[in-house]
Amino acid sequence: MPRINATMSVSLDGVIQAPGRSDEDTRDGFERGGWAVPYGDDVMMQKMGEGMTGTSAMLFGRRTYEDFAGYWPNQTDNPFTDHLNQVQKYVVSSTLTEPLPWQNSTVLPGDPAETVKELKAGSGPDLGVVGSARLLRSLLAADLVDGLTLLIHPLVLGHGRRLFPDDGVALNLELVDSVTTSKGVVIASYHRS
Numbered sequence: 342m343p344r345i346n347a348t349m350s351v352s353l354d355g356v357i358q359a360p361g362r363s364d365e366d367t368r369d370g371f372e373r374g375g376w377a378v379p380y381g382d383d384v385m386m387q388k389m390g391e392g393m394t395g396t397s398a399m400l401f402g403r404r405t406y407e408d409f410a411g412y413w414p415n416q417t418d419n420p421f422t423d424h425l426n427q428v429q430k431y432v433v434s435s436t437l438t439e440p441l442p443w444q445n446s447t448v449l450p451g452d453p454a455e456t457v458k459e460l461k462a463g464s465g466p467d468l469g470v471v472g473s474a475r476l477l478r479s480l481l482a483a484d485l486v487d488g489l490t491l492l493i494h495p496l497v498l499g500h501g502r503r504l505f506p507d508d509g510v511a512l513n514l515e516l517v518d519s520v521t522t523s524k525g526v527v528i529a530s531y532h533r534s
Contacts, residue, residue, distance in 0.1 A: 343461055345400065346488035347470035347477050348392055349504055350377045353493065356501035357474050360494075365408065371501050380494050384522040390420050392490060396428070397466030400457065402476035403434040409471075410443040431468070433457065433476050454483035461485060474504060482510050488532050489514065495525040 350360040359365035359374030366374065401409065409425070416422045430446040433453045441448065449456040453476055460468070470477055470486075480486050514531035521527050 343398075343463070343465050344467045344487040345457070345461060345470060345480065345485055346392070346396065346467065346490070347473075347480075347486055348389070348490040348492070349472065349474070349477065350492045350494060351504055352376065352496050352498045352501075354497045354499065355503040355505060356498040357504045358501040366404075366502075368502070373498050373501065376496060376498060377492070377494055380522070380524045380526045382523045382526075384520060385492065385524075385526060385528065386420070388520060388528050393421055393424055393469065393471075395467075396469030398429040398431060398468050399425070400431050400433070400460075400468045400470045400473070400476070402453075402473035403432060403437055404475075405472040406430070406432040406434070406437075406441075406443075406446070410441070410446070414443055429466070431460065433473075453479045454485065457485055458483065474502065478504070478506065478509070481512065484510075484533075486533065488517075488530065490528065490530045493527040493529060 349357055351357050358371050360377035361375060363374040413422055413425045426444060428445065430443065431449050432441065432446060433449045433456055435450060437448050439448050449460065457480055513534045515534040516529060517532050518530040519527060
């Protein structure tokens with residue numbers, strides 16, 4: 342049975358919205374996009390590379406897939422592009438249809454938790470989730486996530502969309518690995534206990 346391992350950048354106050362660019366996600370008037378970028382360093386690149394190449398397939402929500410598909414296929418000077426282009430990508434979406442523009446991409450229509458549950462019940466490869474907060478929240482609520490890596494950035498944003506909603510499910514996690522980057526980001530990997 343495939344494992345699902347998710348990776349998410351998060352502020353100290355739990356915000357996950359728009360870590361990569363100022364225009365990435367401005368819903369609800371969020372103006373602090375790109376907050377994670379100044380914290381990148383070699384340690385983070387190494388850990389992200391290990392995590393990315395350790396998965397045989399990727400699982401995306403529509404918003405993150407469209408963002409990645411518009412950027413990564415055209416990048417040439419980084420360690421991630423070849424892997425992202427070659428790996429199988431599953432996109433949970435009720436609006437996208439095939440064929441998708443990024444090679445090795447397949448739409449998973451229907452209820453996100455049920456669709457992923459069926460995929461996980463098969464004999465396919467482990468799945469990595471990067472970003473895709475809405476999808477991740479539904480997978481956590483359905484008890485489908487096996488591992489969670491949080492890149493905890495040393496800043497408080499004050500507002501924005503959060504990974505764990507106030508009315509969310511309770512989770513018991515076991516810390517299995519942690520490292521602190523030169524810029525103070527704690528990369529903590531957890532397994533469900």
